[in-house]
Amino acid sequence: LFGFGFMMKKWVEGRLFSTFTAGVIAVCVLLFYSLLPYFSHSGKVTMLDIGQGDCFVVELPYRRGVMIVDAGGPPVFSKDKNKTVEQIIAPYLKSRGIQSIDGIFVSHKDIDHSGSVQAMVETFRVSKLFVSDYYEADEKGVEIVRVRPGDRILIANHSFRVLYPKGDSGNPNDNSLVIWSEIGGLTWLFTGDISTENEEELMESYPGIQADVLKVAHHGSDTSSSEEWVEWLKPRINLISAGRDNRYGHPHGEVTQRLEKYGSLYVTKDHGAVQYTFSGSSGTFSTYLPYNASRE
Template sequence: LLAVSVFTLFAALEKGGFLKLRKSALFFCAVLAYLICRPYFSPWGEADMLDIGQGDSLFISAPHRKGTVMVDTGGVISYPGESWKEKRHPYSIGEKVLIPFLNGKGVKKLDALILTHADQDHIGEAGVLIKNHRVKRLIVPVGFVKEPKDQNILNMAKENNIPVAEAKRGDTITAGDLQFQVLSPESSDGRSKNDSSLVLWTVLGGVSWLLTGDLESDGETEVLKTYPKLKADILKAGHHGSKSSTSEAFLKQLQPEAALISAGKENRYHHPHEEVLDRLKVYSVNVLRTDVSGTIQYRFKKGAGTFSVFPPYDIEETRAQEVKKTAD
């Protein structure tokens, strides 16, 4: 419709009279207004686990666009090395994937950006979203800062006048019609970054979700001890399917129908681990993986939802093309 309206507008400018031009301009404006307003009239919401390589990023939008949240941003893990090995134009998931994705959805600003913990593959692109004024509110777990560099994101938010809130067990995070119950962490104790991950429970389209960040078996045990009746239809598997997460006790208690795993294709950590995949198979859990299926989308409305997958986006190949383009 947009292409047709643009064509008719140009055709009217070239050959048409005033009446034809006015009709074409009105048609173009009507189509544009429809495209802008359509999400706010749609009864469908969505949850998209984005294919961003080795990392986590989940976008959630409520029906009628009454609330938009991104949980983690992904990020490229860098390793110290000699200066000549450093790329002059490093690949940015935020600029190449996240912002184009939000633009494609018509999302000007996220109602909330939730960072589960301060690992680079979860928060590495938060700065891009903050600097581009795409975030209204930043939410981190209590005890988010484990080392000096973790403070940088909070300082950046402050510089851009973005309010920051610390969440802990028992809190409820609200963004429009979206609500998340915080199950962990309880306090800013001396636990590892992974076991200090923000653990969130929510319901989307009548289906319960448990988002676990990089929670490992010790953290899972504590959550089960605190919430002995906890169930979840959809489990975001902790730590990209690492064998130190998604324990048998966790699966036995939750009884999920499906597990989502965000991992990079042929990643160096060999995530997801075969032991985890075997455990999921034993408990008859359907597995959806970004390294196999690409972006995983769940579209939902009141009491109904459907999963679909999109062709894998080979981020390593894209990075290689960027390097080649720069060299040329």
């Protein structure tokens, strides 16, 4: 900003050489910051605070790949269907210099998980949309890839393992795509909106699965996160995306108490966006001002 102001001052004064020099310096500074992620050995996983919905951004080191897990939309009563993209998701991605997204994993069709997907496709260069066999895909302008349990999705040699769903339950929540990955020395489990019945199936199918970080299912609803599930996983970090004063009462008290027995709990309505910055196999968690609180 200073460089641009200095350039305009010299232009008004008619000192064209100084104007050109200031312009070159300003462009070089902007170029340096835009290229910085491509030389950075650190990566990030960010749970964006979008209110009542899910949106996780995974950035691999050296900008080798950018993936998004779910892209929730605005509240159902909102007239602006692109509000979440325009006010939260896109500004964050652009602040990070992100123009291209290698893949968006959409757990299921509910608006609070998929409502911003089409707007994302129209705003950014999105290579692929990964969905289950039971996702009613109507997005345009992007390649739809249907994945099944056992599939391993490789993006820049980074693996995402698909665990669920195995069959059509007839319920979008129970048909949620569940994916597992190892990121920054921690194991991560993204669970969409699965219920306790689905958790039982996962425990039976994957007895050796581990999750240091759990994306808590269904925004902390008591229809998920059973005592057996939490005790089985023993997650060290629990992440819940939920809007302040949401009409569902998420997260439910018994669930948060259950989770806090085993590890730390971060909820967007209280902590804002939560970010894990890592290098190699170690990293740190940070929190940011809640979206709702910043607008009070």
